[in-house]
Amino acid sequence: MVVGDVTTGTDVLVIGGGPGGYVAAIRGAQLDLDVTLVEMDAYGGTCLNHGCIPSKAFISASGLAHRAGNAEDMGVFADPAVDMQGMVTWKDRLVRRLTKGVESLCESAGVELVEGRAEFASHEEARVVQEGEGQGAESIAFEHAVVATGSRPIEIPNFAFDGEHILSSRDALALETVPDSMVVVGAGYIGMELATVYAKLGSDVTVVEELDGILPPYEDDVAAVVRERAEELGVEFRVGERARDWEETDEGLAVRTENGDRNPVDATVCLVAVGRQPVTDTLNLEETTVETDEDGFIETDDRARTTHDNIFAVGDVAGEPMLAHKAFTEGEVAAEVIAGEPAALDYQAMPAAVFTDPEIGTVGMTEAEAREAGFEPVVGQMPLRASGRALTLDEREGFVRVVADSEAGFLLGAQIVGPDASELVAELALAVELGATLEDVDATVHIHPTLSEAVHEAVKGARDRSIHY
Amino acid sequence: MPFEYELPDVGEGVAEGEIVTWHVSAGDTVAEDQVLAEVETDKAVVDLPSPVAGTVVELHAEVGEVVPVGDVVVTIETGAESTEQALPEAEAADTAAGDGTAATEGAASTGDGRVFAPPNVRRLAREHGVDIATVEGSGPGGRVTEADVRAAARENGVDDGAVESAVTSVDGEETTEQRSAVRQISDDGDERTTATDRGGDATAADRDRTLAAPATRRVAREEGVDIDDVPTEKRQDGEPFVEPEDVRTYAEAQQAAQEADREALAAGDVTAATGDRAETVGGEERREPYRGIRRTIGEQMERSKYTAPHVSHHDTAVVPELVETRARLKPRAEEHGVTLTYLPFVLKAIVAGLREHPVLNTSLDEEAEEVVYRGAYNIGVAVATDAGLMVPVVEDVDRKGLLEIATEVRDLADRARERDLAPEEMRGSTFSVTNFGAIGGEYATPIINYPETAILGLGSLKRRPVVADDGADPADTAAGEVVARHTLPLSLSIDHRVIDGAEGAAFVNTVKEYLQEPSLLLLE
Numbered sequence: 001m002v003v004g005d006v007t008t009g010t011d012v013l014v015i016g017g018g019p020g021g022y023v024a025a026i027r028g029a030q031l032d033l034d035v036t037l038v039e040m041d042a043y044g045g046t047c048l049n050h051g052c053i054p055s056k057a058f059i060s061a062s063g064l065a066h067r068a069g070n071a072e073d074m075g076v077f078a079d080p081a082v083d084m085q086g087m088v089t090w091k092d093r094l095v096r097r098l099t100k101g102v103e104s105l106c107e108s109a110g111v112e113l114v115e116g117r118a119e120f121a122s123h124e125e126a127r128v129v130q131e132g133e134g135q136g137a138e139s140i141a142f143e144h145a146v147v148a149t150g151s152r153p154i155e156i157p158n159f160a161f162d163g164e165h166i167l168s169s170r171d172a173l174a175l176e177t178v179p180d181s182m183v184v185v186g187a188g189y190i191g192m193e194l195a196t197v198y199a200k201l202g203s204d205v206t207v208v209e210e211l212d213g214i215l216p217p218y219e220d221d222v223a224a225v226v227r228e229r230a231e232e233l234g235v236e237f238r239v240g241e242r243a244r245d246w247e248e249t250d251e252g253l254a255v256r257t258e259n260g261d262r263n264p265v266d267a268t269v270c271l272v273a274v275g276r277q278p279v280t281d282t283l284n285l286e287e288t289t290v291e292t293d294e295d296g297f298i299e300t301d302d303r304a305r306t307t308h309d310n311i312f313a314v315g316d317v318a319g320e321p322m323l324a325h326k327a328f329t330e331g332e333v334a335a336e337v338i339a340g341e342p343a344a345l346d347y348q349a350m351p352a353a354v355f356t357d358p359e360i361g362t363v364g365m366t367e368a369e370a371r372e373a374g375f376e377p378v379v380g381q382m383p384l385r386a387s388g389r390a391l392t393l394d395e396r397e398g399f400v401r402v403v404a405d406s407e408a409g410f411l412l413g414a415q416i417v418g419p420d421a422s423e424l425v426a427e428l429a430l431a432v433e434l435g436a437t438l439e440d441v442d443a444t445v446h447i448h449p450t451l452s453e454a455v456h457e458a459v460k461g462a463r464d465r466s467i468h469y
Numbered sequence: 470m471p472f473e474y475e476l477p478d479v480g481e482g483v484a485e486g487e488i489v490t491w492h493v494s495a496g497d498t499v500a501e502d503q504v505l506a507e508v509e510t511d512k513a514v515v516d517l518p519s520p521v522a523g524t525v526v527e528l529h530a531e532v533g534e535v536v537p538v539g540d541v542v543v544t545i546e547t548g549a550e551s552t553e554q555a556l557p558e559a560e561a562a563d564t565a566a567g568d569g570t571a572a573t574e575g576a577a578s579t580g581d582g583r584v585f586a587p588p589n590v591r592r593l594a595r596e597h598g599v600d601i602a603t604v605e606g607s608g609p610g611g612r613v614t615e616a617d618v619r620a621a622a623r624e625n626g627v628d629d630g631a632v633e634s635a636v637t638s639v640d641g642e643e644t645t646e647q648r649s650a651v652r653q654i655s656d657d658g659d660e661r662t663t664a665t666d667r668g669g670d671a672t673a674a675d676r677d678r679t680l681a682a683p684a685t686r687r688v689a690r691e692e693g694v695d696i697d698d699v700p701t702e703k704r705q706d707g708e709p710f711v712e713p714e715d716v717r718t719y720a721e722a723q724q725a726a727q728e729a730d731r732e733a734l735a736a737g738d739v740t741a742a743t744g745d746r747a748e749t750v751g752g753e754e755r756r757e758p759y760r761g762i763r764r765t766i767g768e769q770m771e772r773s774k775y776t777a778p779h780v781s782h783h784d785t786a787v788v789p790e791l792v793e794t795r796a797r798l799k800p801r802a803e804e805h806g807v808t809l810t811y812l813p814f815v816l817k818a819i820v821a822g823l824r825e826h827p828v829l830n831t832s833l834d835e836e837a838e839e840v841v842y843r844g845a846y847n848i849g850v851a852v853a854t855d856a857g858l859m860v861p862v863v864e865d866v867d868r869k870g871l872l873e874i875a876t877e878v879r880d881l882a883d884r885a886r887e888r889d890l891a892p893e894e895m896r897g898s899t900f901s902v903t904n905f906g907a908i909g910g911e912y913a914t915p916i917i918n919y920p921e922t923a924i925l926g927l928g929s930l931k932r933r934p935v936v937a938d939d940g941a942d943p944a945d946t947a948a949g950e951v952v953a954r955h956t957l958p959l960s961l962s963i964d965h966r967v968i969d970g971a972e973g974a975a976f977v978n979t980v981k982e983y984l985q986e987p988s989l990l991l992l993e
Contacts, residue, residue, distance in 0.1 A: 342592060342595040342596045343592075343595075344591075344595055346584070346591050346595075346601075348583060348584060373582060373583070405610075407610070408585075408609075408610025408611055408612075409610055410583075410585050410610055410612075412583070433587070433588065434587045434588075435584070435585035435586050435587060435608075435612045435613070436682075437609060437610055437612075437684060439609075439683060439684055439687075440682055440683055440684055442683075443683030443684075444683070
């Protein structure tokens with residue numbers, strides 16, 4: 001109890017202004033709820049400030065530089081120079097614009113914005129603490145709460161983030177210069193995306209991965225295409241090795257591993273990207289009956305409700321997959337459920353993308369998953385080397401694969417690896433969501449010449465009537 | 470694989486049907502085309518033949534229950550293997566293994582495993598408290614459609630109780646149906662289900678363009694149905710939208726209308742079903758359900774009266790010659806087994822009038838903005854029955870002789886009273902006649918039988934005082950003798966959008982001519 005507490009009331013208290021939080025807040029306000037959003041750092045959360053947006057900005061810039069410098073085949077000769085600080089400034093500017101955008105969207109929707117860290121005092125009251133101060137904390141009485149506190153990078157033993165030698169993904173998106181060499185611990189999507197960025201910017205990159213393959217959630221043949229291209233870019237892979245510890249060297253540092261090749265990896269910097277963990281320790285959850293599971297995620301149902309009736313949780317803090325668009329969906333549903341609408345998290349398709357080179361875009365089930373689920377899958381696969389558009393992009397690697405139920409033709413899933421896979425997969429996500437059949441997609445005319453035709457051809461292939469390959 | 474028989478469209482302007490009799494019960498074996506039930510739709514009673522052979526699993530409606538078209542009325546187990554059978558049960562799908570990239574912990578999807586239904590159908594299921602994972606899909610490949618969800622909701626909601634409770638649940642169901650139909654209509658907020666919309670159900674919709682998924686078009690091709698003809702109230706972005714169930718319903722309705730048998734129906738059941746004439750308990754209020762034929766009549770009347778500006782024109786035909794002619798011909802007719810009334814003469818006189826004044830034999834196509842001059846002389850003859858007013862049609866009156874017309878009118882009237890008319894027999898008229906004079910009265914203001922543009926009402930034919938015209942000077946105000954003569958009062962109502970009063974009057978003059986001098990009919 002702090003002297004000078006001011007208590008205000010609100011229908012919905014949203015804790016966290018990232019993708020899950022601000023979407024829940026705006027949707028709630030659209031539905032005429034009285035919403036208060038408390039954010040302790042920056043609006044837009046990890047996604048806008050340290051994740052999705054900055055990484056894609058770097059990916060585009062580094063991709064452009066690399067492409068321009070490697071297009072002699074097409075008759076284009078260039079040797080681009082990269083100003084890292086300039087890149088960071090550009091990135092910061094667009095992040096700032098987006099952050100301000102989130103803020104003004106919330107304000108014009110009528111959401112009350114409060115800066116500070118919110119923690120539960122009970123299941124119907126929360127305290128907003130201004131870090132560094134201690135008096136005059138604001139108390140907010142709420143009818144409902146939406147926890148959207150997100151996640152933070154996992155720190156592995158001996159590799160505490162220091163921003164100098166051991167970098168988190170956040171640090172890696174704020175470097176002043178391109179490091180001569182970099183060791184990336186973790187070959188998940190974050191590690192691979194950043195490894196690709198720095199390899200294209202001229203860094204000597206080595207990726208160290210504990211498991212035997214890279215990009216574990218993806219099928220071998222999908223990951224293989226990305227690995228091959230990464231190796232062409234000069235990335236060295238050491239899989240089956242776990243980072244044990246490191247020591248400082250003149251160059252920077254040397255990372256020692258267990259298993260496999262025992263030679264330490266020398267590099268200027270080390271990026272650790274082994275995963276993220278939910279943030280719940282800022283919340284004082286013990287004051288409620290909200291439960292978390294063994295991995296620290298808040299347990300929720302298909303209405304985004306926690307084990308405590310009036311408290312909801314959305315986004316990374318609520319579980320895998322930790323994707324901003326999953327947070328968007330959950331935020332919307334939570335707001336709608338609070339407003340009394342019959343909303344639910346019953347999406348049939350949760351697509352995902354990896355912005356490596358080439359990109360990966362997937363939705364739904366793989367062939368193996370379909371079989372496990374009891375379907376008799378039929379598969380159609382179109383290699384991009386047979387795509388006219390891919391050739392005009394001077395791209396040859398990659399494929400589109402669709403998985404469908406052979407009995408009724410329902411689309412069950414798709415895996416795309418190739419240029420713009422992140423965009424192309426949207427069509428198949430729609431098909432899966434609608435319960436569309438192969439015939440439906442096949443009967444839809446696709447523009448020529450585009451990469452989307454490869455989707456069409458893969459679907460035709462599944463029906464045993466491909467024309468173009 | 471259980472076959473779910475949805476109530477097809479079997480009559481014009483029909484959106485529902487009332488179960489009159491069931492000919493089968495759960496457990497019975499049925500053959501293809503075997504009559505399952507009799508359903509009263511519009512003003513006719515039609516048979517529901519079974520499209521499949523198999524065993525009846527369940528009857529989904531009770532006698533007296535009003536069922537919306539498209540609702541499942543009976544489930545039949547055909548025992549046939551079908552592709553829909555192959556969809557895995559919801560329980561078999563393991564949430565963890567089901568979808569690699571779908572949320573696992575915490576945010577599990579409602580209904581384990583894959584559900585093949587678009588988002589709006591899943592939401593509909595939630596709104597109706599239906600677990601979509603348990604709904605059997607009737608869409609292509611087993612996809613769950615809106616109709617499936619509504620059918621499941623109905624099953625959950627229907628009592629074993631009295632007809633009233635069944636009616637309530639159906640009414641509630643109907644409102645939801647209309648609400649969800651409304652949700653699909655484009656954003657101009659137009660909630661009016663116009664009479665035209667409802668009327669379009671059974672007859673070919675005849676559109677230029679229809680939105681439909683490719684699989685739906687294939688179904689239409691397979692059923693031999695033009696997709697632009699399939700009636701639908703569904704809209705997507707304001708365009709008419711058709712789903713496979715609409716195609717199948719329409720195709721079945723085409724077949725049912727062609728195959729429907731006519732059987733006399735148990736009068737008792739009918740009376741009970743249509744709301745019987747209970748004894749009036751003096752002073753106390755009494756209520757009767759406003760449905761079935763009564764309501765259909767009411768809706769038709771409302772539509773006609775509120776669409777067409779009605780103008781009435783009254784006149785009196787002095788018809789001693791008609792009386793004599795009929796008296797002379799009556800015995801001859803009886804030799805042929807025909808009772809000759811005045812009506813056939815009137816019908817022929819009307820045709821003569823329509824020939825000279827074709828604008829009274831028209832219909833207004835508001836959509837096309839055209840006045841349609843009908844190419845035939847089909848005259849509807851209003852018949853009062855216990856169940857209400859019916860208008861069977863005598864076709865091609867111009868081509869039939871008096872005896873033929875007399876026979877046909879008699880037959881139609883008899884069968885109308887027995888509720889034995891087929892829907893086609895009450896369609897297609899170009900002009901109508903109502904003979905309220907048979908009961909009594911002189912003049913009235915009849916309501917036009919939409920979509921015609923004129924109707925002639927006949928008062929009672931009897932002796933009344935008239936002034937004998939002895940060639941007296943019209944200016945002579947003292948001349949003229951009142952005598953008793955047979956007269957036939959005529960009341961013509963016209964749709965003033967198409968017909969002007971002058972033409973109406975001219976028409977009546979012509980008809981009078983032929984009634985007053987029947988031998989003119991020989992010239993026709």
